[in-house]
Structure formats: structure tokens, C-alpha cells
Amino acid sequence: MVDRQDSDRPRTRRLPRAVRERQILDAAVEVFATHGFHNASMDEIADVAGISKPMLYAYLGAKDELFVACIRREATRLIEAIGAAVEAGLSPAEQLWRGLQVFFEYVQHNQSGWAVLHRQANLQGEPFVSELSQWRERATRLIAALLAQATVDSAQPMRVEQTEPFAAALVGAGEALVEWWLHNPEHTADGMAMRLMNMVWMGFGDLVEGRSWSPGNAR
């Protein structure tokens, strides 16, 4: 039989709208991350948030909308965390390195948050996938600018249009690496960051200088 959820979380009343919304989003992220989008029930979210279901709907709308709101908040948080770490005045390489560090650290401490939401969103198909794409593109543009900046003093400076695909690859690789990390959690955040940095920075150098491996020279 259904165990009528008489959870004992205190139902604080009459909170300002912003606080309530945060409360709800916290609950939603936790529940979505734990059970996945489909298995998460609005009942449980409302319960964890300490409010009634009608309130849940009043504040953040239907399940889909709530999920999108979760994605948005987590994405924003991540981008802001990275932005805060990447101080102006550092060299592009160091900016990238700091950014990657923060990225992996953030993911590590927010598995309930971004990493899992990311996987969920990718799986639920439209419209969640497009929501994600927007954030990916935003990140890509930032990094492309960074890379272009790094070539400013070289013999052949690159424009943003040229660095963009490379930046996209970096972002994608980052996402993929996180996925892989989830299955291999024995590595440290810094280790992961270094791995990616290595790949990127050396690959970037190789790209500029035209080195590569090919089937012909098999050992």
C-alpha cells in the first residue's frame, strides 16, 4: 500500500519567493539525480522540498519545466564558478588550466548536480537536449576566444572562427571525460584536469605545427 508520506520535514511558511524557489530547486536536483528523470515523482520532490504539490506547480510549473529550471541553475552555477576562478591577468594557458581544475572539482562536489543532470538531460531527448546545447555553445565561445588570444603573439595568430572547432572538441572531450570519470572514480580531479590539459595543449601545439600519427608508420 502507498505509504502516505507524512515526512516530518518542517514546513516553514510564508517564505519570500526567491528562497522558496531555491528550496524547491535543491530538492528537485537531489531527487532527479537520485532516481533519474522518470523515476523521480513530483510527490517525492514536493515532500523533500517540504511543500505541497500545488505549491510546487505554482512555483516552477510542470515536471518538464521544473527539470529545465534545474538544468539552468546548475549550468549557471558551473559557469559562474569557472568565471570566478579565471582571473584576468593570467596567461591563456594558466587561465585554461584553472578553468579545467575548477570544472572537474565542481563536478566532483556536485555529482547530484551537474554531472548527473547532464546525463539525464541527454537521455530524455528533446526539449532537454537543446537546452543543454545552448550552454555548451556559450562555453565553447568563451574557450575559443581564449585560444585565439593564446596565438596572438605567435607567428600565425588565429581568429575565433578558426579556434572554435577546437574549443568545441575541448568542451566535448571534457563532458565525455566526466562521463568516463564517473565509471572510474579512483582518479583525482586534478588528475583529470591534467589529462585533458595535456591532450588539449599538446594537441593544440601539434595542430599548429602539423604533427600527427598515420597508419603507414605502424611499428
Place this chain on the structure above:
Amino acid sequence: MVDRQDSDRPRTRRLPRAVRERQILDAAVEVFATHGFHNASMDEIADVAGISKPMLYAYLGAKDELFVACIRREATRLIEAIGAAVEAGLSPAEQLWRGLQVFFEYVQHNQSGWAVLHRQANLQGEPFVSELSQWRERATRLIAALLAQATVDSAQPMRVEQTEPFAAALVGAGEALVEWWLHNPEHTADGMAMRLMNMVWMGFGDLVEGRSWSPGNAR
């Protein structure tokens, strides 16, 4: 969020058991891939397969079992495709190269199949994850043997126990790269294979000879 489809696919009748089973698996893979495990309805699978639901159950059992059957078939297909490509008599490097080529080609032509099933299976938790793990381990062991073989003539031959973690990383990287590829489909299968080959073969060399990158020497 779901659009039910009244498909008028012709219902071919009285097929031999084996053919029907393939038909059903094809349909199931397609539907699971498109909507995800949870959003996929047995109704739609039956419809796409061109049969009635009772047949669906008679042939491949409940939803869980059907899904496992899908995973198994796709995994088997992939492994066999690779096995067929890796002819004996080739050098380890070339065997690996051929294997990677086929892997990425396979994924490219079976996005509905492998790639998405892989993501689905990883997310739906037990018992699907374990099912997948078995296949991953099988692949890992094969590759570990390959790598060990490659060092047979070197100064410090490695035993399978030593190459295994490296092989695991390769498999993981392969899976992760595919994930990334899905978001960046402009690359070719051979290009992807080369990328991974590069990483692996050079990394393998580095591993033996102890080279690496570190934050200190930022350019």
C-alpha cells in the same frame, strides 16, 4: 511529450521464429534508442515491429528482458564485427588499428544500436549495468592480451596483468570518445579511430618510457 503513432506498417504474417525475433529486436533497439528506456512503450515497440503485444511478450518477455536482449545482441554484433576484422598474422599495432576502425564504423552505422543502448544501459541502473560490464570486461581482456603481445620482443616484456589497466583505459576512452563524437558528428570514423590510436599508442610508449606533462612548465 510522447506522440503515439498509429503506424500502418503492413503486418507480415506467419514468419519463422528466427526472423520474427530479429524483426522485434530491430524495432526494440530503434524505439529504445529514440525515446529512452522509460519513455519507450511496449505498445510502440510492438507497433514498429509490426506485431501485436502478446507476440512481443511471447518472443522476448517483459520489458526488462527485452532490453537485456537488445544489449546482448548489439554487444555480440559489435564484438563479432571487430573479431572478423582483426585477422591473425597482423602485427599488434595493425590489429589494434583495424579493431578501432571497425569499432567506430560500427558505431557510426548503428547509432540507434550501440551508442544509445550503451548510454541507456548505463543509466537504467541494475541489472542492465552489470550486463554491460560483462561485455566491457570481455573486450578489455582481449585488448590486454594484444598489448602484452606487442611488448614480447621489447626489452621489458609485459604480462597481461600489467597491461590490463591500460586496456581498461583504452576501452573507457573509446566509449567516452564515441559519446563525444555523437555531439560532434562532423568527424569521420577513421579520424576518430586515428585520434584514439594516437593517444593509445603514444601513451603506451610514454608509459614505458615515463614521459608526462605537468602544471609547472606552462608555456
Place this chain on the structure above:
Amino acid sequence: MVDRQDSDRPRTRRLPRAVRERQILDAAVEVFATHGFHNASMDEIADVAGISKPMLYAYLGAKDELFVACIRREATRLIEAIGAAVEAGLSPAEQLWRGLQVFFEYVQHNQSGWAVLHRQANLQGEPFVSELSQWRERATRLIAALLAQATVDSAQPMRVEQTEPFAAALVGAGEALVEWWLHNPEHTADGMAMRLMNMVWMGFGDLVEGRSWSPGNAR
């Protein structure tokens, strides 16, 4: 998953119709008795009978009809068994006694048959209950005649119309006692028969001579 019943019962072919029908009824009674009307599946009955489902339908019709056929056969068997035991020439009392003996013995050795079918039939509502009623009435008339015969030489001979309600009570008490016996199987068939005989015969005497117990004389 469905375990496709490839039972290994030999499927004897080309049997004369009567034999086939007996085979089927045997199987049906067994299965109905074991699982109850609803939980019995035509699949299992066909399997136990060693024939295919279409044959099952060809020989004895739909599930309802098959069940009615079972009731009929078992009722017929019982009545015939009793008829065979009650030889002419015996005194009414002895005829009744023999009849009751056979009745309880029959039930004891045919629990799969009559007892359970009786309970099943009573539970499935119309049209099965009416089917049973017909047989009950037939038995009742036989016994009423017997009782009337028993009073032929007494001071006040009774006609069948007068003994009938009493006979009905006997039949009903018999059925009820069997029900009770199923829950108290430690008693013997003869013990049960004696219990009923006692009740009936003494009650019959009392009835004639007008003895009875009443609330007034509570000890």
C-alpha cells in the same frame, strides 16, 4: 519470460473421439481442481491433455463449456456410483446408509473431482450454479422417494411431497459436511457417514414423533 511449454507428454494421435474426450476431461478436472476456475489456463489444460489448443476447443468448446462438461461428468459418476451401491432388496435405512458411505468415500477419493468442482462451481456464479442445482434436485428426488418408502409400514405413511424438504436438507447437510470435512480431514469417510446418518435418522424419527429443543428449557 514465458516458459514455452514443450511438455514431453506423448501426443498420441488419431484416437477415437470418446477416448480423446475422456483424456481432455481428466486433464481439465485436474487443472481446474488444482488452480481454480480462473487461474486454470487453457494452455495448461491443453498441455496436460497432451493436445493442442485448437483441438481442445474443437472437442469441448470454450472454457465455460468445458467447465460445465466437467461438472456434468463428475456429477454423473457420483450418482452412478451411489446407484450401484444401493442394491434393491435392502431396507430403506440400509440403502441410505450404503448411499452415504459411498458418497463420502467417493468424495474422499475424488477430491480433485467432485469436492473441488463443487466449490468452484458455487463460486463462479451463474451459469454454473444452476448446472449444479439440477443435479442436486435429481439427488433430492431420489432420497425423498426413499424416505417415503420408509414410512410405508408406519402408522402415518408420508407421501413424496412431504419427505422432499427433509431430503433436501439431507443433501444440503451432506454437501456442507463435506466442506467441513475438507478442513478437518482427520475423520474417516465412515465416521462422516455415520455422523450424517445419525442426524438424519434420529431427526427423522423426532420429526415424526414431534420432539424438539426450545429456548424455554435452558438449563
Place this chain on the structure above:
Amino acid sequence: MVDRQDSDRPRTRRLPRAVRERQILDAAVEVFATHGFHNASMDEIADVAGISKPMLYAYLGAKDELFVACIRREATRLIEAIGAAVEAGLSPAEQLWRGLQVFFEYVQHNQSGWAVLHRQANLQGEPFVSELSQWRERATRLIAALLAQATVDSAQPMRVEQTEPFAAALVGAGEALVEWWLHNPEHTADGMAMRLMNMVWMGFGDLVEGRSWSPGNAR
């Protein structure tokens, strides 16, 4: 075999929990009694109760649980009705007599309730049968105490251990008589009670004084 009914019963709304629960149990008892456990559909029960299926599940759980709840309620009601009638201060014989009266009256006015539930429960196997057994045992113990009390002033007072089997027989006989009564509804409740009282009280006397009937002395 089932005739679905689109009943237009008015759906009273927003009832307090306790009232709804009674409503639902009433409906469930009626439907289970009419169609039997298996033929009863949750749809119909919800319909008769005047609520939607989800409420049905929210209030009383799955079909099994609902059925058990029905058994419990009916058993409780019966026992309480009897308890209320058997005032202290009466002689054992009179207590028994009152109890039997109430028992048969209760059954008569609750055919949908007790009698049929009893038959249903007995046939649906575990776990329903055990549920029933508990109530039977409870009734048995009460009666055994009563009988022991009745012999307190006699030459050979009996202890509860001795009267218990006799009480069990009484309870069983009562159940069996009800079964029989259902098929012979022309008798009154008092008539039935008297029949059983007769049997029991005289049998009880016989038991003490060792009288019995045997095949030898056929009239």
C-alpha cells in the same frame, strides 16, 4: 461473462477519510461477494464506490490488501455483534443461545458480507485462508471457555483444554450450516440457531454420558 456497468452513481466529493474508507469497503464487499475475488475488477469496485481507481489504491492498497481489509472488517463486525449480545450474568446455555441467534441473524442480513467473503477467502488460498484462521481460532477460544464454564458445577468439571476441540467442532458446524442455509434459505435464523443449539447442547450432554448411534441397530 462479465457485464461492465457504466454506473452514473453520483460521485460525492471531498469526504473525510474515515467515511470514504467505509464507502469503499462497502462497495468492495458487495462486488467481491457478487462476482468472486477473481471476477471482481478494481474498475467496478471503484465505480460502485463512486470514486476513481487511484483513490481506491490510495485508500486501501492493491487488490489483495483490499480483500484482506474486507475480511477483517466483516470478521470484526460479526465478533462485535456477538459480543454485544452475550451479556454477562446469563447462564452459559443462554449465552450460547444468544450468540448463535445473533450469528445467524448477522449472516442473514450480511450475506454479501460474511458468508460469501468466508467462502471466497477459503478458496483463494494463502494468504487469505490464514487471515480467516486467526478469526476462527479467536472464536473457538471464546466458546471453549464458555463450555468449560458450563461444567463448573457438574460432577466432572472440564478444563478449557478439554472443551476446545468440541468448540472447534461447533464453530466448524456453524460455518458449514451457514453454507447449507445459503442453499436452503427458506429457514429462519432462529430455526438455524436452534438446530445448531440442539446439536451442540445435546451432543455435549451425550459426550459427557457416552451415547451414540451405530450401523448395527438399523431400524
Place this chain on the structure above:
DNA sequence: CATGAATGAGCCTTCATTCAT
């Protein structure tokens, strides 16, 4: 503002029943 009570709609699963061979 806040909620307990209520429901429409859908999904998984299973059978009795029947073609087409």
C-alpha cells in the same frame, strides 16, 4: 497563500480465442 483530496490517462502484462498452414 496553502493543501488534502481527487482524477484522466496511460502502461505493462496476460488470456481466451482463432487463423493459416
Place this chain on the structure above:
DNA sequence: CATGAATGAAGGCTCATTCAT
């Protein structure tokens, strides 16, 4: 005559969503 293959039609159960208080 005999059957493997196939399905229409329900039934149990759950969940996102919304009144009515």
C-alpha cells in the same frame, strides 16, 4: 485431422496534474 503463430480485449497499477476548501 492437427497445430504453431497470432491477436483483441481487459485488468492491475501509477503518476502528473488540478479542484475545492
